[in-house]
Amino acid sequence: MLALKKKAEAIRLVERYFRTLKHDWMPENGYQNHFEAEKDVIDFVSHYNHRRCHSASNNLPPALFEQQAA
Template sequence: MERFFRSLKTEWMPEHGYTSQGQAEADVLRYLTDYYNHQRPHGYNGYRTPAETESLAG
């Protein structure tokens, strides 16, 4: 979990933060559902995305 939050903070969040809670929630949701699960390769998964890894398992 700590690695996830580090990645979120260093790869995705704006340097000066968000202007509203709604903007932050929408952006973090987009990070999770689009970028983190479908675009960002993970070393633990053999440098595949979580979505790729899951599709191979099923």
Template sequence: DQGRQYTSHKFRNELMTHRINQSMSRKGQCWDNAPMERFFGSLKSEWMPEGGYSSEQEARADLQQYVMRYNNTRLHSYNDYRSPVAMEKLAA
């Protein structure tokens, strides 16, 4: 998203202050970020508790479990119902 709020000097300076590298898709290329949008959409709709987490530690542990499940056991229709890891093994 290259919206005004993300390209403003104030926002970009704040990112630099915290040593955060900004990442945006190329102008007019909405598909550049599609894999990450899909990942985060699935994370929010399938996994995260409705009330959020009670601590950063709890969130980190739970998200680590989700990433492992997403990559190793969650079946993806785009991959002919294989996990990303299984699909990578086929490509190797």
């Protein structure tokens, strides 16, 4: 049962991540090509992990939160 709860939580987090990418980052009209999309998604991952504050981590970016926890 614990494994199912962890799986459900992981799915919820992944869905939230992609919803943030889609609604807060991607241009409304999409991308002109694959390379433009790839670069933008890489920029999003960096922003999400190093600059975007998260309420679940005391309003710190995940990288800083993990660094302080170590």
